Structures are given as C-alpha cells and as structure tokens.
Amino acid sequence: MFPIRDHNPSGRTPYVTYALIALNVVIFIGYWPLFNDARALNQFFFDWAMIPARVTQMGEYSGLFTSMFLHGGLMHLVGNMLFLWIFGDNMEDRMGHLPYLAFYLVSGMGASLAQVLAGPLSMVPMVGASGAIAGVMGGYLLLFPFARVDILVIFIVFFRIITIPAAILLVLWFAIQLFSGIGVDAGNGGVAYWAHAGGFVIGAALTLPLFLRLGGRRFWNMTDGKPPHPEADYTYRRTSIPRVRYPK
Template sequence: MLPIRDRNPSGQVPYVTWGLIAVNIVVFMAYYPLGTDTSVLELYRHWAMIPARLSAGEGLATPLVAMFVHGGWFHLGLNMLFLRIFGDNLEAEFGPVRFLAFYLLCGLIAFALQYIAAPLSLVPVAGASGAVAGVMGGYLLMFPRARVDVVAYYVIGLRTFAVPAWLLLGLWFALQVWGGLATPADGGVAFWAHIGGFVAGVGLSARTWRLRGGRMFWSRFHGLPPHPQAPIAVPVVRRRGAILPPPQAHGLFRREGDPR
C-alpha cells in the first residue's frame, strides 16, 4: 500500500513544507543525475553520517547535512511524498518557524538514535527519512482520525481506498520496530533512525496536543461542521482559514484576538 494524499486540508499554503521539498530536490539534482555511482559514493563518504567517524570525533556536521542527501530517485521520492502528505497540517499547527525547527530537530534525534544503535558502524546513513518520520509521528498524535487515501495493488489492477491515519502510521511504526529488532543496526536500512524520528515527533508535538485538549483532541469534536473545502474531510484543522467554533461552544478553542 502506498499513501497518496490525506483528506485533511490545512487551509493554508505550507511554504516551509514546499520549501523543504524543493531544497531536497535541488540538492539531489545537483549531484545525482549527472554523476556516476562513484561520485555518489564519494558524496556519501564525505557528507553522510558515518557513526564510526563521529565516534572518532570527525564529521560532526554530517547529521545536519545528511538530511538533504539521498541515494536515488526512489529514496527521494518516498520521503518527499510522505512530507507532502503529512507536513502541511503540522506546519499549520506549529507555524512556519516552529515547524522548520521541529523538522530539523526530529532529523537530528533520528540520526542520534541510529548512532547509539551502532556507534562503530562504517555504513553511511543519509536521507530525510528520520525527519519525515518525525512529521509522521506528530501527525499520528495530532490527527489520528484523519483519513489517508492509499493505493493498493490487486491481481486485477490498482485500487484506492481511505484508512485512518492512526492505522496507517501505527502499522508503519510497528514495521520499523520489527525491522530494527530483527536486523543488524548497521544494515542497509536505518530502522533506528526512523524509530527515533517518529518518537521525537510524538514527543515534540505533545505540548501542542495538550493545549488543544489532549485526549479530547482525538474525539469527533461534538458536532463540528465539516470543512467547507472538503466535505469528506475529518474536521481536525483549527488554525487560520480552518474550522473554529465559537468560544462558548467549545472551551478548548479561541479565535485569534480573543482574550486569553
């Protein structure tokens, strides 16, 4: 199954999300299409995070740079697809500056856990997967009832259907934990980076989640009207340009400018 979109419009233009996608694509295009396998490996050797180098006190800046380095079109495409699907809603919740900081911090925490799992590994680790996993973790906490359209392959062809975000993202996280426990930490897939980023995303979103009402935040919001731009959407968006009930109707929400 491959997610292709969510039914949860943010009501805003996600400038940071689109900017991150653009930067990742530009960086990738700068070295991959015109290069050779040897040049890509050389780039990984210098700019990917290599745990053994960090243990030796070298390449301390590589975890930040490695977030924007990908090994191929499939690697880049999947990361950017997931960022596009889940990033806009978190950006609407956090605001552009906080969302950018959230994304980068999740990525750094992801690399840190991968390093802890195999501090002497010589296998390069790179890509936006850890940071994007953080976005997915935040989305799971903030929008578990949102519907996500996925494409599945059947013998007779392709079919699109919607699943709740908690099911899709929960299953994805469970697969990462299984992969991390079942395979060596210095294998070809950075499962522990995915786990670290996802958990970091949940943790860094917790304060905003609590301010929005905690567990009540996961309910159906007691009869709120559907989003005017998407009648099939789960009504979970609350910032500028989105659903905001009158203050007296629900004490968890305030309009901008209302007294605190």
C-alpha cells in the first residue's frame, strides 16, 4: 500500500514543508556522483550519517541532525518526500511555520536517539528523513485521524486506488515498524525500524499539548477529525465537449 495524496490540502502555503523537500533533494543531488564510487560514498556516510557507536562511545552528536537530510538512494528519497508532502502541509498549517520546523527537527533527532538505544554499539550508518517524517505522521494521527487518504494498492498484477481514513494507514504503518523492529537486530543494519517507531511516538507526544489546547476530543467533534478545510474533489467528471462520431 502506498499513500499518494490526502483529500484536505492545506489552508495556507506550507513553506517549511516545501523547503524541507527542496533541501533534501538538493543535498541528495549534491552527493549523487558518489554512488559511482562505493568507497567515497561509504566515507561520506561515515562522516555525516548517524552512527550509534560514535554517539555512545565518542559523544559525537552531530549525526543526529545531519543524517535527517541524507538518503541511501533515489527511491529512499522519493518515498520519504512523498510521505512528507502528504502529511506535512496540514501539520504545518495547524502548528505554524516555525513551531512546525522545530517539531520536525526534534522528532528527527529523537528518532535517531531511539535507534541508538536499540543498537548502542552499532557501527552501521543511519540516514534518512523517515524518523522526522514518522513524527509528522504521529502528530497527524492525533490531530486528523479521520482525514481521507488515497492509497495505491498493488497485489501482483492488481492495481487500484482506494480511499481510507488516515488512522487505518498510520496505525498499520506504526504496527509494522514496531513488530518488524522486535524481530530484527538493530545493530546489523537494514531498515531503522526503531527510529521510525520512536519518531512516531515522539511526534504524537509533542503534538499532545496542542491537541489538548485545541480541546481534545471536542476538537475532533468540531472538525470531524479532519483538517478544517474543504475536501479536494478528485472524482472524474464527464466533459461538456460533445463527442464527434465519424461515419462508418
């Protein structure tokens, strides 16, 4: 299942979300040539990624921040930016530009620390914005659980777009990260499941004060659990242009 869009575009321009997407893309393009040289790429990630053992054994914390803007490949980047584009605009709209930026960065660094706790002696570099974006998703679940999201379902040769409440997608995603993390040795690399799960929980926790200030469950009742904007209409309409039928 791949989310492709939500039905509630932001009520104002999400400048921070757009800037984060642009920054991630520009940085990726900057070191793209290194993918042709494995040694140079590994050295680049060693210098700028988050390596748990360097945090716990050497007290080097800069990677907690810099790793959020690095990606291990093109599809890694595209997938993360898609999730940020879908869920980030409404969170920025509700929080405000600068508070949202702080929320994003804190979620990302907290997600990295969660991965450190899961594998404190690991020398495997961790890169990606997914921890910070997981924080955005955790906050989105709390504020807008019934927002409608279109997902692309792919099953062998079956392709279909269906619409579901955001809560179903987000809870399922979190459960996958949590149970996958339990079954994987965090010190041996692979997907940083604990960074994803940790970022999600941190994002929800950071959003909780805002949720309570908005009225808690009363906020859901006022907005039906959706962003307070008119829903986008993605249905296809018949064209008013008449068809021209050619004689046989």
